[in-house]
Amino acid sequence: MTEHPIANTEQAEAWNSEEGQHWAAHQDRYDAMSGAFTEHLLGAAAITETDTVLDIGCGNGQTTRLAARRASRGRAVGLDLSAPMLERAAATAAGEGIANVTFEQGDAQVQPLPSSAFDVAISRFGVMFFADPVAAFANVGTAIRPGGRLAFVCWQDLARNEWLMVPAGAALAFVELPDLGGPGAPGPFSLAEPDRIEVILGDAGFADVHVDSVDAPMRLGADAADAVEFLRGTGMARALLAKADPPTVARALDAVGEALRPHEQADGLYLTGTAWLVTAARP
């Protein structure tokens, strides 16, 4: 088996243990949540029939599979740290009979990638976890051919994300806000500032950087009770509830359910997510 270098060891540990296992076990739910951003991402990536596509932090591989379908005479490669998620990704692709897709385990920041091998690199929320984002995007950049493209979505500030603020806000009446790391620390909001995105991508050798705001309805569950049951197992909830005793956890979860109920619709519970849609070119 090939040894792959890992620079982001804490992230590798998280995505190979509880966090990655939760994502792998709830593949459909996470895909339903992020799914509303997928068309924005794939549209911006402008994948052609013959493209070779790299999906960074591909996780369970939904975007890799969709990219492979678009690149029907090309292929797509998913790269991720997480063994449990890559296992789901490979099994799902095989189940769907998609032959032009492969998955690789590795750290995008340091993974040796073939030079100028890809027409386009994409990512749906998989590029915010790098300790050294300039090194990571530069590494990805070397794998994109000159004239090739980069397209990704990443979260805007927590405060602009209703899908987190509504449940976390309700829970915060009972528990303390966990340490989310300083601005720029690896984590979901590390690329929340558009100016920082432009500097990082510029320093990593990209040109023509565009950052656009996108809102999308995220489906968190069939109804409030279903969403609470799911959300309590997520990394954010585990961090929020870690220090609370069982009665406090129960009260906090009741409050989350109450806060979510007004967002129930006939076909599920939806809250808005707000992301940056970023595109750039490899000169």
Ligand SMILES: C[S@@+](CC[C@H](N)C(=O)[O-])C[C@H]1O[C@@H](n2cnc3c(N)ncnc32)[C@H](O)[C@@H]1O
């Ligand atoms: C929020 S999940 C998104 C997964 C997937 N793109 C999706 O939309 O469902 C973030 C993903 O990035 C991966 N990841 C984090 N840091 C990484 C790194 N340095 N190299 C490769 N993958 C990484 C995680 O393992 C995880 O699968």
